[in-house]
Amino acid sequence: MGSGWKATMSTLDFSTTIGNTWFPAPTFTASGCASSGRELAQFFPLREMGGVVTKSVMSKARNGRPTPRMAETPSGMLNSIGLQGPGIDAFIAKDIPYLVEQKARIIVSIAGETVEEYSTLARKLRSVSGLSAIEVNISCPNVENRGLVFACDPDASRRVIDGVRRTIGGELPIIAKLSPDVTDLVSIARGVVDSGADGLALINTVLGMVINVDTMRPHLGGKTGGLSGPAIRPIAVRAVYQVHAALPNIPILGMGGVASGKDALEMILAGASGVSIGTASFGNPTAIMKIQNELKQLLLDRGFTSLKQAIGYAHRPEADNANE
Amino acid sequence: MSQINRNAQQLLAPIISNKKVGNYQQIIINVGDLAASCKPGNFVAINVGGDSSSMVLRRAFAISRVTVSSTFGGTMELIVAPHGQGSRWLCAQGEGVVLDIVAPLGTAFGIPTEPMPVLLVGGGYGSAPLFGLAEVLNARGCRVDMLLGASTASKIYAPMEGKRAVNSMRIYTEDGSMGQTGRVTDPIAEIIKDLDIAVVYSCGPMPMLSAITKITNSLSVVHQCAVEEAMACGIGVCMTCVLPVENEDGSISMLRSCIDGPVMDGAKVQWDQVGKQL
Numbered sequence: 001m002g003s004g005w006k007a008t009m010s011t012l013d014f015s016t017t018i019g020n021t022w023f024p025a026p027t028f029t030a031s032g033c034a035s036s037g038r039e040l041a042q043f044f045p046l047r048e049m050g051g052v053v054t055k056s057v058m059s060k061a062r063n064g065r066p067t068p069r070m071a072e073t074p075s076g077m078l079n080s081i082g083l084q085g086p087g088i089d090a091f092i093a094k095d096i097p098y099l100v101e102q103k104a105r106i107i108v109s110i111a112g113e114t115v116e117e118y119s120t121l122a123r124k125l126r127s128v129s130g131l132s133a134i135e136v137n138i139s140c141p142n143v144e145n146r147g148l149v150f151a152c153d154p155d156a157s158r159r160v161i162d163g164v165r166r167t168i169g170g171e172l173p174i175i176a177k178l179s180p181d182v183t184d185l186v187s188i189a190r191g192v193v194d195s196g197a198d199g200l201a202l203i204n205t206v207l208g209m210v211i212n213v214d215t216m217r218p219h220l221g222g223k224t225g226g227l228s229g230p231a232i233r234p235i236a237v238r239a240v241y242q243v244h245a246a247l248p249n250i251p252i253l254g255m256g257g258v259a260s261g262k263d264a265l266e267m268i269l270a271g272a273s274g275v276s277i278g279t280a281s282f283g284n285p286t287a288i289m290k291i292q293n294e295l296k297q298l299l300l301d302r303g304f305t306s307l308k309q310a311i312g313y314a315h316r317p318e319a320d321n322a323n324e
Numbered sequence: 325m326s327q328i329n330r331n332a333q334q335l336l337a338p339i340i341s342n343k344k345v346g347n348y349q350q351i352i353i354n355v356g357d358l359a360a361s362c363k364p365g366n367f368v369a370i371n372v373g374g375d376s377s378s379m380v381l382r383r384a385f386a387i388s389r390v391t392v393s394s395t396f397g398g399t400m401e402l403i404v405a406p407h408g409q410g411s412r413w414l415c416a417q418g419e420g421v422v423l424d425i426v427a428p429l430g431t432a433f434g435i436p437t438e439p440m441p442v443l444l445v446g447g448g449y450g451s452a453p454l455f456g457l458a459e460v461l462n463a464r465g466c467r468v469d470m471l472l473g474a475s476t477a478s479k480i481y482a483p484m485e486g487k488r489a490v491n492s493m494r495i496y497t498e499d500g501s502m503g504q505t506g507r508v509t510d511p512i513a514e515i516i517k518d519l520d521i522a523v524v525y526s527c528g529p530m531p532m533l534s535a536i537t538k539i540t541n542s543l544s545v546v547h548q549c550a551v552e553e554a555m556a557c558g559i560g561v562c563m564t565c566v567l568p569v570e571n572e573d574g575s576i577s578m579l580r581s582c583i584d585g586p587v588m589d590g591a592k593v594q595w596d597q598v599g600k601q602l
């Protein structure tokens with residue numbers, strides 16, 4: 001590729017694949033940051049992004065944690081929502097048909113308190129048409145093991161994914177969403193892939209706390225919360241890079257502080273096949289469209305003719321880069 | 325219900341003027357045609373701190389007033405209290421600075437179909453949206469009385485022209501520096517009885533709204549209040565701004581105050597449960 005050469009928009013293949021599913025663009029909402037898509041649809045057509053990853057849904061309706069549920073922090077925020085939601089039955093009845101009608105590509109995120117709950121959720125989703133993938137949020141406390149978060153327990157992580165895989169059968173791709181709050185992320189990633197995950201979502205929020213110095217108590221109702229936004233981006237890029245190095249053939253949905261096309265490109269160069277955008281949509285409801293346009297241009301500027309060429313590019317030896 | 329304001333739009337809006345009024349800044353921005361779709365009670369979410377800012381979330385402000393046709397096209401007025409970093413940044417922006425806004429958001433005050441006596445209660449900058457509301461109610465033929473309160477005189481927002489649409493306006497300050505000494509909630513029960521008030525409209529701090537609800541519940545008067553919960557997104561996607569609200573069937577749900585509010589039925593909000601685990 002000569003240095004002065006620039007592809008035109010029409011020659012960029014922006015599509016990506018996760019498992020056996022094809023997406024026209026590599027841009028997704030992050031679970032819990034777009035509810036079920038209806039509100040963002042006020043600002044842009046949902047079908048124009050890669051897909052909507054819905055808020056993690058559980059078997060039953062949940063009220064979530066007490067307020068305050070958020071605290072803004074430098075270049076980020078802490079949240080303790082506690083998976084408030086309508087429960088799987090209402091979700092399938094009301095939210096899925098809306099997204100199908102919008103022609104959005106749908107990735108349903110599920111969450112459970114027991115290994116069995118995840119399987120139950122997968123069973124309910126098996127017969128739902130119009131889904132592109134299932135994201136399994138395993139950053140939840142396991143009530144059967146003293147509340148230890150599944151994603152921090154290699155064995156429990158594997159059992160969750162194994163259960164979902166068995167129930168779902170071979171059709172829908174399964175994306176396991178991992179927590180960065182572990183000492184050996186790569187071994188957890190390997191475990192869930194061995195148990196049948198087709199892809200990985202990296203990273204969930206990082207556990208944090210803010211103490212209000214006036215009340216002299218933790219600020220959040222839930223005391224601890226998940227840190228998101230640009231503050232965690234370097235952690236996310238590192239996570240994607242390490243896991244891609246170890247498992248180069250497993251597609252990764254990269255997330256954590258992506259707020260611009262440049263941030264998205266960083267994730268892709270680290271090894272992500274797609275990016276999820278969460279907190280950035282709170283500050284800017286059209287962030288996903290902006291990121292998508294900027295990313296296209298950045299890829300073209302670097303002489304790529306397809307997104308796929310850029311995935312994991314940062315892992316190439318220096319000599320290789322010089323040949324470009 | 326439970327849907328984002330259908331008129332919500334993202335817009336770049338230049339500041340036309342920014343003046344100090346007591347403890348507050350009165351900021352007027354040019355919003356063009358958007359002004360026509362803003363109703364009293366709606367709010368605006370504004371980006372703060374500029375492009376390189378470490379503040380990632382928008383700040384919510386009540387839309388104090390809109391004008392549809394003026395030399396500037398449609399305008400929107402905000403009354404902003406310098407509170408923390410974000411609101412201070414906003415207060416410091418001068419004429420010509422372009423703000424990234426999303427508006428109109430949330431629910432609006434309900435306007436009665438028949439003329440009836442109503443009472444408007446504002447606490448601090450909470451009075452800002454009540455003047456626009458008073459004009460609408462006045463035009464509907466309602467008798468409008470107003471009560472404003474704050475800790476001290478400089479925190480009372482009561483523009484001269486605001487009195488046009490109201491029959492009476494009483495001011496209460498806790499330190500007695502303006503109007504009567506005391507709290508705005510002190511005279512409410514009496515006024516409701518004396519004037520045969522049918523609806524109380526309120527906007528201000530949450531403890532004030534909760535206290536008003538106790539009074540209106542005991543007298544079986546409708547209370548429409550504009551709540552203020554911390555919001556991360558303002559557009560209904562994050563679930564941070566929830567309040568416990570009673571449903572038709574008597575059950576209680578955590579509703580998003582940015583979508584099902586800020587204007588809510590005070591009698592339905594479970595004030596005792598705010599901040600508690602349901």
Ligand SMILES: Cc1cc2nc3c(=O)[nH]c(=O)nc-3n(C[C@H](O)[C@H](O)[C@H](O)COP(=O)(O)OP(=O)(O)OC[C@H]3O[C@@H](n4cnc5c(N)ncnc54)[C@H](O)[C@@H]3O)c2cc1C
Pocket residue numbers: 071072367381382383384385386387402403404405406407408409410411412449452551552553554555556586
């Ligand atoms: C519907 C609604 C209408 C409002 N109307 C007005 C108005 O007309 N005039 C006015 O001056 N203020 C209004 N507020 C309050 C205003 O949003 C806060 O003062 C402002 O967000 C504080 O931001 P900060 O950066 O200055 O403070 P910080 O304390 O540094 O803010 C940190 C974070 O907490 C949030 N936060 C802090 N205090 C509040 C609060 N009281 N309410 C909501 N979020 C808060 C901020 O949005 C921010 O995300 C309104 C709030 C809501 C929800």
Ligand SMILES: Cc1cc2nc3c(=O)[nH]c(=O)nc-3n(C[C@H](O)[C@H](O)[C@H](O)COP(=O)(O)O)c2cc1C
Pocket residue numbers: 030031032033055056079081083109137177203204205226227228229230232255256257258276277278279280562563
């Ligand atoms: C308010 C909020 C709610 C979230 N809810 C969920 C959730 O339900 N399920 C999930 O897997 N991740 C959830 N997340 C994590 C995000 O999907 C994402 O992994 C994380 O926020 C990092 O991306 P970001 O920096 O772009 O927000 C939530 C994040 C936020 C800020």
Ligand code: FES
Pocket residue numbers: 554555556557558559560561562563564565566580581582583
């Ligand atoms: S502020 Fe995000 S849902 Fe209300």
